Amino acid sequence: MAYKIGDDCISCGACAGVCPVEAISEGDGKYVIDAGKCTDCGSCEATCPVSTISAG
Numbered sequence: 001m002a003y004k005i006g007d008d009c010i011s012c013g014a015c016a017g018v019c020p021v022e023a024i025s026e027g028d029g030k031y032v033i034d035a036g037k038c039t040d041c042g043s044c045e046a047t048c049p050v051s052t053i054s055a056g
């Protein structure tokens with residue numbers, strides 16, 4: 001199951017920088033994860049400074 005970014009996202013972009021498959025992009029007001037590209041590696045969750053990313 002793909003990871004998801006919660007509403008507490010501060011749009012810092014840290015997660016996008018560590019995603020090995022470039023599944024994360026800037027969305028409307030927060031970053032979003034493309035579930036079709038996400039490989040469930042968890043790199044983004046470990047990098048998020050506000051802990052708003054979780055397994056979907």
